[in-house]
Amino acid sequence: MSGAGGRAALLLQLLLLLPGPPGLLQARPRYEPTWGSLDARPLPAWFDEAKFGVFIHWGVFSVPSFGSEWFWWYWQKEKREPYVKFMDTNYPPGFSYEDFGPLFTAEFFDANQWADILKTSGAKYVVLTSKHHEGFTLWGSKYSWNWNAVDVGPKRDLVAELATSLRNRTDLHFGLYHSLFEWFNPLFLEDAANAFKTRKFPTSKSLPELYEIVTKYQPEIIWSDGDGNAPDTYWNSTGFLAWLYNDSPVRDTVVTNDRWGAGSICAHGGFYTCSDRYNPGHLLPRKWENCMSIDRSSWGYRRDARLPDYLAIEDLLKQLAETVSCGGNLLMNIGPTHDGRIAVVFEERLRQMGAWLKVNGEAIYGTKPWRAQNDTVTPEVWYTFSPKEGRVNTIFLKWPVSGILELGEPRAKLGETQVKLAGYKELLKWVALGEKGMVISLPQLTPQQLPCQWGWTLQLTDVN
Numbered sequence: 001m002s003g004a005g006g007r008a009a010l011l012l013q014l015l016l017l018l019p020g021p022p023g024l025l026q027a028r029p030r031y032e033p034t035w036g037s038l039d040a041r042p043l044p045a046w047f048d049e050a051k052f053g054v055f056i057h058w059g060v061f062s063v064p065s066f067g068s069e070w071f072w073w074y075w076q077k078e079k080r081e082p083y084v085k086f087m088d089t090n091y092p093p094g095f096s097y098e099d100f101g102p103l104f105t106a107e108f109f110d111a112n113q114w115a116d117i118l119k120t121s122g123a124k125y126v127v128l129t130s131k132h133h134e135g136f137t138l139w140g141s142k143y144s145w146n147w148n149a150v151d152v153g154p155k156r157d158l159v160a161e162l163a164t165s166l167r168n169r170t171d172l173h174f175g176l177y178h179s180l181f182e183w184f185n186p187l188f189l190e191d192a193a194n195a196f197k198t199r200k201f202p203t204s205k206s207l208p209e210l211y212e213i214v215t216k217y218q219p220e221i222i223w224s225d226g227d228g229n230a231p232d233t234y235w236n237s238t239g240f241l242a243w244l245y246n247d248s249p250v251r252d253t254v255v256t257n258d259r260w261g262a263g264s265i266c267a268h269g270g271f272y273t274c275s276d277r278y279n280p281g282h283l284l285p286r287k288w289e290n291c292m293s294i295d296r297s298s299w300g301y302r303r304d305a306r307l308p309d310y311l312a313i314e315d316l317l318k319q320l321a322e323t324v325s326c327g328g329n330l331l332m333n334i335g336p337t338h339d340g341r342i343a344v345v346f347e348e349r350l351r352q353m354g355a356w357l358k359v360n361g362e363a364i365y366g367t368k369p370w371r372a373q374n375d376t377v378t379p380e381v382w383y384t385f386s387p388k389e390g391r392v393n394t395i396f397l398k399w400p401v402s403g404i405l406e407l408g409e410p411r412a413k414l415g416e417t418q419v420k421l422a423g424y425k426e427l428l429k430w431v432a433l434g435e436k437g438m439v440i441s442l443p444q445l446t447p448q449q450l451p452c453q454w455g456w457t458l459q460l461t462d463v464n
Contacts, residue, residue, distance in 0.1 A: 028251075033242040035232075035268045041245055043270055043287050046173065046220075047255045049366045050124035051324050052357070053221075054350065055177070055291060055333035057129050057299040060136045060153070062338040063100040069300030069335070072097045072134055073183050101136065104153035109340025111165035117342055118172060121350035122357030124365070125173035126166060127223045127331060130159055130213055135182035139216070143208045154340075163217050173253075175221025176213055180206050180235050180261075181228030188228060196234040210240055218249050224259045224269075232261025232268070241269075257289070271329070279319065283327055283369055290323045293333035294349050301335035301343065310345055313352040314397065317455045318380070320353075321395045324364050325373045325382035352454075359423040359452040362386060362459070363393035377408030377437065394458040399450075405440045411464035412438045420459040423451025428458070 031037045061069040066086050068074065075083035076097065087095065118126055131137045131144070139159040140150030149158050163174050180202075181188055187201040213219065222244065224237075232238060237260035245251055258269035266274040272288040274280075279290045293299050294311050302309075311319075316332065323330045332353070334346040342350075357364060367384035370392055375381035384393045392410060410417075412432045419428040419440055429441045440458065450456075 028246075031242050031245045033238040035238060035264075038238060038241050038245065039268055041270075044220075044253050044255055046253065047125075047271065047329070048287055050173065051329050051364050051367070052121075052123050052320065052353070053125035053127060053173075053175070053329060053331045054118055054121060054123045055127050055293070055299075055331045057132070057293075057301075057333060057335045058138065058158075059129055059132045059300070060097070060100050060104050060134055061132065061300045062336065063103045065301045065303045065338060067302065067304065068298045069132060071300075077183065097134070098147075101147065101152040104136075104149070104338050106149070106154035106156065106158065106338070106340035108337075109154070109156075109158065109161070111161040112169060114162060114342060115165040115169040115172075117347055117350055118166070119170040120354045122354040122361065123172060123332075123350075125175055125221060126162075127175040127177050127221055128159065128162055130176040130178050131209065132177075133179045133181065133183050133226050135179075135185055137209065139213065141209055141212060143205050143212065159213070159217055163219075173220040174217070175223055176217065176219040177223040177225060178210060178213065179226035180224060180259075181226045181230065191234070192228065192230070196230045199234060199236075202235050207236060207240060211243075214244065214248050214250060214254075220250055220253050220255065222254065222256045224257060227259060227261045227264075229262050232264050235261050237261050237264065279322060279328075281322065281326065281373075283373065287327065287329075289329045289331050290319065291331040291333065292319060293335075294346060295333075295335065299333050299335060301337050307345075310349070313349060313356075314454050316349060316353060317356060318397060320364065321382040321397070321455065322374075324367065325369060325384055325395070327369045356452055356454060360395070360455070360457045362422065363395055363457040367393065372409040375407055375409050377406050381405075381407065383409065390461065392460040392463055394460060395455060396458070397455040399456065400442070403442045403444060405442055405458070406433075406437070407440065408437045410438055410460055411436050412460075413462055413464065416462040418461045420461075421451065422457040422459060 031041055057069055061071050064071050067083055071083065074080040075087060130139060135147055137144040137148040139157050141148050146152060149156060166172050166174050185201060187205060191198050191201050241256065244254060256270040258265050258272045260269055266272050272286050273291055277292045295302060295305055296309050296311060320330050334342060336342050363384050367386055370383040370385040372383055380397045382395045386393060394407065396405060412430060414432065419430050421428060424443060431439045433439060
């Protein structure tokens with residue numbers, strides 16, 4: 001290399017090392033297919049700001065709609081008595097689970113109507129089961145021959161319809177749940193019998209499906225589940241995630257969970273779910289999500305559910321306040337029917353959440369945990385912090401009979417601290433209790449005058 005050429009090359013290298021002017025795009029980091037590298041990826045900011053999403057469990061299990069979405073497993077593998085009896089009583093001998101496929105009809109499924117209901121709920125994202133452990137895909141997968149919604153049952157691409165309606169009618173982020181394993185897939189059972197030394201199932205089925213749904217539908221959440229007790233190396237989870245973060249069409253916005261193989265839950269991935277209905281009640285060092293279902297006993301629709309089986313709006317708001325105050329997101333599940341309806345009880349809960357969030361949303365969306373998560377004096381009081389406004393939000397679920405609310409945590413400043421009730425115009429009167437704590441006089445309102453039902457927010461500004 002000539003002297004001039006060498007100097008030019010050296011100069012170019014030095015220029016590349018210098019920080020660019022503000023606004024100039026920096027090179028995108030590349031992630032290695034190792035947990036050390038993947039776990040270091042910053043979570044896209046939208047997910048923490050969203051706080052509330054809706055989970056949708058829908059599939060062939062919605063046809064028997066009895067007991068649980070684990071119907072096939074409980075009936076055929078565990079042979080649980082209620083499931084065996086249900087089949088013996090209601091179906092002819094020799095009726096197989098596959099025979100439920102054509103009965104998954106979705107004739108009332110209107111994706112626009114679903115999108116409108118989901119928007120009204122106040123949720124900021126949706127996660128649909130693209131494939132549960134039964135292996136039936138809600139899209140026409142090339143890798144699920146004759147066991148998908150385009151070939152069998154509705155003869156429609158349900159994933160595409162919902163994705164399109166949500167994107168056309170709302171600003172909700174669209175996500176897909178995907179089960180890695182399938183209970184009765186012969187290839188998976190063969191790999192399991194070989195102690196997962198062979199990898200026929202992930203290479204021919206699970207991984208191709210994951211690449212397919214990402215490239216086809218560009219979901220902003222990949223909610224993985226069902227490792228079948230196989231390690232992440234069997235699933236090649238780190239290889240898939242490296243592609244997802246580096247080269248996929250959603251690499252900048254996509255978030256993932258922690259269910260990528262035995263041992264990864266609550267240890268590796270994007271946000272942590274740790275277990276179903278996870279609600280630790282304290283801060284965690286990493287972003288987490290509480291996935292729970294309105295039906296206490298099932299994620300899929302159940303015809304045998306009774307009214308007390310469904311959580312009331314008061315229960316759901318308590319979950320939301322607890323979860324968000326501790327830095328989590330709430331993913332609240334509904335189970336549609338085999339014919340494509342969101343049952344009225346689920347629709348009512350979604351609309352109730354939306355009505356409450358319309359008044360109190362500033363205490364939820366875009367907030368951060370405060371120094372205290374809940375109050376030390378009055379039970380069922382939770383705190384969040386709005387950083388832009390420097391405001392402490394106090395969510396309380398019981399309106400005191402006396403009209404006086406005592407708080408043990410805020411340090412109020414005379415002449416500076418202001419207290420407002422969300423949805424009510426006037427400032428509220430308060431008295432400080434020494435160095436820490438305050439007593440707030442709530443307005444005397446009739447039930448009709450209250451800004452909302454089921455729970456309320458006090459907005460505190462200029463408190464230490």
